[in-house]
Amino acid sequence: MNQEIxxxxxxxxxxxxxxxxxxxxxxxxxxxxxxxLGDAAWLDPQNLPLxxxxxxxxxxxxxxxxxxxxxxxxxxxxxxxxxxGAQPVWMSAGFIIEExxxxxxxxxxxxxxxxxxxRAGISxxxxxxxxxxxxxxxxxxxxxxxxxxxxxxxxxxxxxxxVHPGDKIIVTxxxxxxxxxxxxxxxGLHLEENITSDAMPLNSLTEKILEIPDEIRFMRDITRGGLxxxxxxxxxxxxxxxxxxxxxxxxxxxxxxxxxxYGFDPVYLANEGKIMLVxxxxxxxQVLSRIKTHEYGKDAAIIGEIxxxxxxxxxxISSIGGRRMIDMLSGEMLPRIC
Amino acid sequence: MKFTExxxxxxxxxxxxxxxxxxxxxxxxxxxVCGGHTMAIRKYGIHDLLPPTIDLLSGPGCPVCxxxxxxxxxxxxxxxxxxxxxxxxxxxxxxxxSYSSLDHEKxxxxxxxIIYSTIQALEVARYNPDKKIIFVAIGFETTVPGTALAILxxxxxxxxxFYIISAHKTMPEAMESLIEEGIPIDGYxxxxxxxxxxxxxxxxxxxxxxxxxxxxxxxxxxxxxxxVMMVSSMIEEGRSGVEIQYKRLxxxxxxxxxxxxxxxxxxxxxxKWRGMGEIPGSGLRLRKKYQNHDAVIQIPVKVTxxxxxxxxxxxxxxxxxxxxxxxxxxxxxxTPSNPVGACMVSTEGACQAYFNYQSVI
Amino acid sequence: MCLGIPAKIINLDGDYAxxxxxxxxxxxxxxxxxxxxxxxxxxxxxxYALEKLSEKDALETLELIRRLEEMDPEKPxxxx
Numbered sequence: 001m002n003q004e005i006x007x008x009x010x011x012x013x014x015x016x017x018x019x020x021x022x023x024x025x026x027x028x029x030x031x032x033x034x035x036x037l038g039d040a041a042w043l044d045p046q047n048l049p050l051x052x053x054x055x056x057x058x059x060x061x062x063x064x065x066x067x068x069x070x071x072x073x074x075x076x077x078x079x080x081x082x083x084x085g086a087q088p089v090w091m092s093a094g095f096i097i098e099e100x101x102x103x104x105x106x107x108x109x110x111x112x113x114x115x116x117x118x119r120a121g122i123s124x125x126x127x128x129x130x131x132x133x134x135x136x137x138x139x140x141x142x143x144x145x146x147x148x149x150x151x152x153x154x155x156x157x158x159x160x161x162x163v164h165p166g167d168k169i170i171v172t173x174x175x176x177x178x179x180x181x182x183x184x185x186x187x188g189l190h191l192e193e194n195i196t197s198d199a200m201p202l203n204s205l206t207e208k209i210l211e212i213p214d215e216i217r218f219m220r221d222i223t224r225g226g227l228x229x230x231x232x233x234x235x236x237x238x239x240x241x242x243x244x245x246x247x248x249x250x251x252x253x254x255x256x257x258x259x260x261x262y263g264f265d266p267v268y269l270a271n272e273g274k275i276m277l278v279x280x281x282x283x284x285x286q287v288l289s290r291i292k293t294h295e296y297g298k299d300a301a302i303i304g305e306i307x308x309x310x311x312x313x314x315x316x317i318s319s320i321g322g323r324r325m326i327d328m329l330s331g332e333m334l335p336r337i338c
Numbered sequence: 339m340k341f342t343e344x345x346x347x348x349x350x351x352x353x354x355x356x357x358x359x360x361x362x363x364x365x366x367x368x369x370x371v372c373g374g375h376t377m378a379i380r381k382y383g384i385h386d387l388l389p390p391t392i393d394l395l396s397g398p399g400c401p402v403c404x405x406x407x408x409x410x411x412x413x414x415x416x417x418x419x420x421x422x423x424x425x426x427x428x429x430x431x432x433x434x435x436s437y438s439s440l441d442h443e444k445x446x447x448x449x450x451x452i453i454y455s456t457i458q459a460l461e462v463a464r465y466n467p468d469k470k471i472i473f474v475a476i477g478f479e480t481t482v483p484g485t486a487l488a489i490l491x492x493x494x495x496x497x498x499x500f501y502i503i504s505a506h507k508t509m510p511e512a513m514e515s516l517i518e519e520g521i522p523i524d525g526y527x528x529x530x531x532x533x534x535x536x537x538x539x540x541x542x543x544x545x546x547x548x549x550x551x552x553x554x555x556x557x558x559x560x561x562x563x564x565x566v567m568m569v570s571s572m573i574e575e576g577r578s579g580v581e582i583q584y585k586r587l588x589x590x591x592x593x594x595x596x597x598x599x600x601x602x603x604x605x606x607x608x609x610k611w612r613g614m615g616e617i618p619g620s621g622l623r624l625r626k627k628y629q630n631h632d633a634v635i636q637i638p639v640k641v642t643x644x645x646x647x648x649x650x651x652x653x654x655x656x657x658x659x660x661x662x663x664x665x666x667x668x669x670x671x672x673t674p675s676n677p678v679g680a681c682m683v684s685t686e687g688a689c690q691a692y693f694n695y696q697s698v699i
Numbered sequence: 700m701c702l703g704i705p706a707k708i709i710n711l712d713g714d715y716a717x718x719x720x721x722x723x724x725x726x727x728x729x730x731x732x733x734x735x736x737x738x739x740x741x742x743x744x745x746x747y748a749l750e751k752l753s754e755k756d757a758l759e760t761l762e763l764i765r766r767l768e769e770m771d772p773e774k775p776x777x778x779x
Contacts, residue, residue, distance in 0.1 A: 189723055190723065190724040191723045192724065193722060257722040258720075260342070260704050263685065263702050317383075318381065319346055319348065320346060320348050320382050320383070321348060321351070321352075322383020322385075323383050323386050324381070324695040325695070339754055339758060341757060342704075344757070344761055345761075353765070356767070357767050357768070374703075454745060455728070455745045455747070457728055458746070477745075483749070487730050531703045531742070531744060534703075534750040560761075560764065564760070564764060585759070586752050586754075586757040587750055587753070593731060595732065595733060
């Protein structure tokens with residue numbers, strides 16, 4: 001196995017940098033725009049409205065069950081565009097690499113990113129590489145920024161803009177898989193069910209959902225902070241409230257058990273391939289059926305509704321019928337002992 | 339039979355609620371003294387389901403919350419020393435000391451690691467022979483056996499670099515001191531996992547002395563409601579004593595083997611509880627034989643402590659005298675992301691439980 | 700410090716055991732107990748088994764509650 005490592009010189013802009021770009025990045029990301037290796041990428045959005053997003057990825061471990069940081073860096077950014085209703089087109093990728101990182105690992109990450117980009121139909125058209133001294137970053141950090149094109153029929157998908165009491169809330173699958181997959185890799189837990197990270201590009205799923213765009217009020221990618229954070233962000237300072245039923249939230253048995261063990265609440269766990277959507281009242285069953293025909297939507301469920309009571313607040317009805325309000329995740333979710 | 343699911347059954351919950359409504363005639367105050375109970379009650383919305391005659395109080399059952407500020411300062415002092423690795427249970431990370439917190443020190447470069455078991459603590463000590471490993475031992479009688487085992491193991495292996503600082507506490511003395519202080523409590527919901535180790539017998543003296551009912555409860559909603567039902571029933575009928583709701587785990591005698599291990603390693607001492615002052619016999623310290631592993635004795639460190647934060651009424655909340663909503667700082671200056679007092683930091687603290695699981699008006 | 704989770708012993712290994720927590724397998728210390736057998740249920744806290752759980756007592760507790768009166772005085776038309 002190739003033991004060649006990243007050295008400071010690889011980030012200095014000279015010959016070593018050039019070699020790395022050709023050897024790893026151009027080799028796997030090749031496309032007409034990127035191959036020009038200009039200072040900037042020339043793009044033509046053809047006068048259409050654009051969606052733009054950016055995200056940085058610092059996950060540890062870099063390789064985990066179901067994926068790696070590269071795959072995450074592509075699918076995370078792609079998904080932010082998709083839930084905004086945009087079709088992802090172009091992406092940039094910036095790398096900050098710790099001296100000593102294996103070039104073979106970097107290549108594996110680049111291969112993941114290339115594969116994920118093809119799956120998502122997005123091109124990596126701009127990039128940057130910096131190398132820092134040992135200890136100045138944790139192995140590798142990646143930033144990706146993405147541009148998508150917004151068809152006119154989906155311009156209404158702005159945050160909470162058109163939501164009415166009576167509208168229903170759907171999640172597209174089981175929650176917490178990504179968090180628990182990463183945690184189990186870190187802690188050496190053995191899970192009975194094959195819990196792998198759910199990181200994946202969701203364009204085909206969002207395209208399915210948006211087949212009838214008017215039925216969909218609003219979508220959000222359920223990432224860090226979990227479902228609870230998204231729910232609170234959706235209704236905070238608005239004239240409507242949210243009510244969800246705890247026993248309708250889909251969670252895998254293994255994920256639930258690990259949550260019990262560490263004292264985590266599944267509604268606060270990070271996901272990487274799950275969407276929360278608000279659906280026009282009356283259309284929820286059709287939308288749910290549509291989602292369930294997709295391979296990533298098999299466990300989708302209607303979990304609650306928009307209400308006119310408790311405006312600005314998100315309420316959960318517990319599995320035994322008691323009600324409580326939920327807040328966003330504050331700080332890091334620390335494992336409880338008690 | 340599913341030990342968790344079956345005790346979350348909505349049908350059984352409804353039956354218990356109906357029975358509680360039948361029994362409960364006059365206003366009563368029932369206190370639970372376990373962070374696990376505080377959490378479960380708020381999480382399941384049990385406070386939302388009980389009749390208004392029952393006031394459920396949260397007592398000093400959160401081990402992080404009752405840890406004295408000076409002890410946090412002590413832990414911080416050890417963390418700051420190079421060549422030390424501080425090992426803690428997660429919740430302790432963000433508790434404010436007088437001038438800093440472990441979280442803050444970690445961000446500045448201190449080697450502070452979160453562990454889930456003392457089994458891991460020993461491993462860290464074995465893999466780092468050139469460092470001093472200091473385990474911050476907090477927790478009640480449920481957690482003490484784990485520390486005792488680690489000390490016995492370290493002693494047996496002659497693991498010279500393994501130390502603890504102990505703020506371990508025992509429950510009955512604190513429960514007594516609340517009654518002595520005149521806090522109106524009609525009955526206690528007793529800690530189920532503490533009792534699995536100690537047996538329900540440790541609560542008998544206080545039940546007898548103060549003619550008060552104590553019901554040892556499990557942690558699922560069915561358990562808690564059955565316990566509320568049992569306590570209410572005893573109060574209405576004027577009965578006192580200790581009863582066990584958590585029969586599947588708790589006995590009168592408890593786990594004798596675990597008790598012997600604890601007695602071998604630890605002895606009672608006086609300890610300061612945040613907000614409650616010193617309570618004689620409520621703490622545990624290492625016996626002389628094991629003092630080679632006591633950091634305070636072997637590797638003393640200078641500690642500077644300051645006054646408790648102004649306006650913070652954690653002490654009164656821990657005693658059930660006030661509710662989190664009574665605190666002027668609650669939800670304003672003091673929130674889970676920016677906590678002033680320990681009750682807001684810990685996921686078991688009454689303040690955080692109230693904040694995160696607010697009642698629906 | 701009360702977070703305890705029920706676990707079923709599936710494999711004994713000296714002072715340790717592999718235990719099933721309904722969907723995941725964890726490694727726990729048995730130093731606080733005696734005569735632990737495969738198939739026993741224990742309560743796990745901070746990596747150790749604290750005590751055995753009794754299925755018999757659990758079932759009795761549930762049965763006792765089931766036998767509580769059916770009707771709820773506050774909701775006379777709804778069975779409790």
